[in-house]
Amino acid sequence: MEIDPFIFRLSIFILSIFVGYYVVWSVTPSLHTPLMSVTNAISSVIIVGAIIAALAGSSIEVFEISNIFGFLAIILAAVNIFGGFLVTQRMLQMYKKKKK
Amino acid sequence: MTANLSALFYLISGILFILALRGLSSPETSRQGNYFGIAGMTIAIIVTFLSVGNFGTGLIYVLIFLIIGGSIGAFIAFRIPMTAMPELVAGFHSLVGLAAVFVAISAFLKPEAFNLGTIGDIKLASLIEMSLGAAIGAITFSGSIIAFLKLRGIMSGSPITFKGQHFINLILGLAIFALIYYLCTTQSDNIFWSIVLISFLLGVLLIIPIGGADMPVVISMLNSYSGWAAAGIGFTLENTALIITGALVGSSGAILSYIMCKGMNRSFFNVILGGWGATDQSSSSQSKEQKPVKNGNADDAAFLMKNASSVIIVPGYGMAVAQAQHALREMVDALKKNGVKVSYAIHPVAGRMPGHMNVLLAEANVPYDEVFELEEINNDFANCDVAYVIGANDVTNPVAKSDPQSPIYGMPVLDVEKSKSVLFVKRSLSPGYAGIDNDLFYRDNTLMLFADAKKMTEEIVKSL
Numbered sequence: 001m002e003i004d005p006f007i008f009r010l011s012i013f014i015l016s017i018f019v020g021y022y023v024v025w026s027v028t029p030s031l032h033t034p035l036m037s038v039t040n041a042i043s044s045v046i047i048v049g050a051i052i053a054a055l056a057g058s059s060i061e062v063f064e065i066s067n068i069f070g071f072l073a074i075i076l077a078a079v080n081i082f083g084g085f086l087v088t089q090r091m092l093q094m095y096k097k098k099k100k
Numbered sequence: 101m102t103a104n105l106s107a108l109f110y111l112i113s114g115i116l117f118i119l120a121l122r123g124l125s126s127p128e129t130s131r132q133g134n135y136f137g138i139a140g141m142t143i144a145i146i147v148t149f150l151s152v153g154n155f156g157t158g159l160i161y162v163l164i165f166l167i168i169g170g171s172i173g174a175f176i177a178f179r180i181p182m183t184a185m186p187e188l189v190a191g192f193h194s195l196v197g198l199a200a201v202f203v204a205i206s207a208f209l210k211p212e213a214f215n216l217g218t219i220g221d222i223k224l225a226s227l228i229e230m231s232l233g234a235a236i237g238a239i240t241f242s243g244s245i246i247a248f249l250k251l252r253g254i255m256s257g258s259p260i261t262f263k264g265q266h267f268i269n270l271i272l273g274l275a276i277f278a279l280i281y282y283l284c285t286t287q288s289d290n291i292f293w294s295i296v297l298i299s300f301l302l303g304v305l306l307i308i309p310i311g312g313a314d315m316p317v318v319i320s321m322l323n324s325y326s327g328w329a330a331a332g333i334g335f336t337l338e339n340t341a342l343i344i345t346g347a348l349v350g351s352s353g354a355i356l357s358y359i360m361c362k363g364m365n366r367s368f369f370n371v372i373l374g375g376w377g378a379t380d381q382s383s384s385s386q387s388k389e390q391k392p393v394k395n396g397n398a399d400d401a402a403f404l405m406k407n408a409s410s411v412i413i414v415p416g417y418g419m420a421v422a423q424a425q426h427a428l429r430e431m432v433d434a435l436k437k438n439g440v441k442v443s444y445a446i447h448p449v450a451g452r453m454p455g456h457m458n459v460l461l462a463e464a465n466v467p468y469d470e471v472f473e474l475e476e477i478n479n480d481f482a483n484c485d486v487a488y489v490i491g492a493n494d495v496t497n498p499v500a501k502s503d504p505q506s507p508i509y510g511m512p513v514l515d516v517e518k519s520k521s522v523l524f525v526k527r528s529l530s531p532g533y534a535g536i537d538n539d540l541f542y543r544d545n546t547l548m549l550f551a552d553a554k555k556m557t558e559e560i561v562k563s564l
Contacts, residue, residue: 069205
């Protein structure tokens, strides 16, 4: 019997939860705020779905309702991607060691 | 681009995201980690363009919208003051939530585009995944909006409670599951829209009973939700990058919530059920008798600290409100010139989000190796001459160690009272968020400095 591809995705999902668990515990507490802003930025990879939704269907009618929702989602995710990574970068620049 | 090849690229961007989080294990590697994250995102976006393969007018529109959103995001990122990070993060969470809802709606309206079947005949598994994604996304959206309004001060930070609140939330939660079940049997749009609407409502109701100082837990929790919403959409779209990221973000938020709850010695459910602090206020005010406090001014404080050999600074949310971090840094510089050893002690729940104080101190150019967490520094208070408490309150209250009746009993606190003298900057003697009196105010070795945190610190700098 063949294995349903869903099971593979579920395996990836569960293994990633474990990876996330161990990786996040090793994050130093002083960087918890950048951790939140960067997780925010990476969760906007949902833009992948937004792009597919926006471009779905024939190239002539880009403005069906489903496409419009896609375009709106692109704006939201883009705000988050740029905002999230840049603000994280800005914060991380500020963490400096003692000048010897 | 074939489906297999793009799946491999999505895997690569997933791995880059893992490395981005891994980088945060130390400030030195963190900047590199952020670049990994950006690379992962770029790969995911380019691969999506290539695999859709639609390079007509649509692509131009996509790029335009991408640039519009990106410029707004970049503008916000450069302009936002560091003290406003908690509300910024809450605001960003709401965007992820709403984006998840929109993608789910689009997939429901046009399942062919995502290979999920046809309208009225969407694959069962996809239907469950997309409705879960939409529901969690909607809860994340409206919940984050409420958190944002509370953090921004547009909405009062005090808990809003009413009778039967938890019962209503439970009913709404069960209703969502029941509707998902009906959606699977009927494929009706009305049910799909109802799921989305009820989830928006539930998000609001879940967050309104939670008070201002519990916001670190709320933000972490919403962070976690935004991850699970992304994962739900990832399953719908059969996209590995989204599934991996969703799982990472989901577990990251969950761990942060756990750390925050532990920092307050409260269970997760206790925080979620909310209403804390609102009830004890009346009982504490009636039992308040006039106890003597020692009142000092900036000169006394400057004298004490100048003659100390070591000083520990305990910052809290009040420092963020008063924007006192730069003045504080000047004070510490002046003390260091006098040969005083200065370090900073940070309680896990100081501020309104995890790591909030660390970012503010970093902004004021405080080197991160002078800043210590509770477990690292708590034993040092016994050997320190002066503890300078600025804007913190409940996290220093010795009652948490001595009085089992106290609502904060068992919460890990900074052993501030063990230092030879304590300088407590505070505007008045009012109790902190937990609504209980701080025993520390009345100790013999405590000198109260009644003033705005920033003004007092600036005055101390002058008299140093």
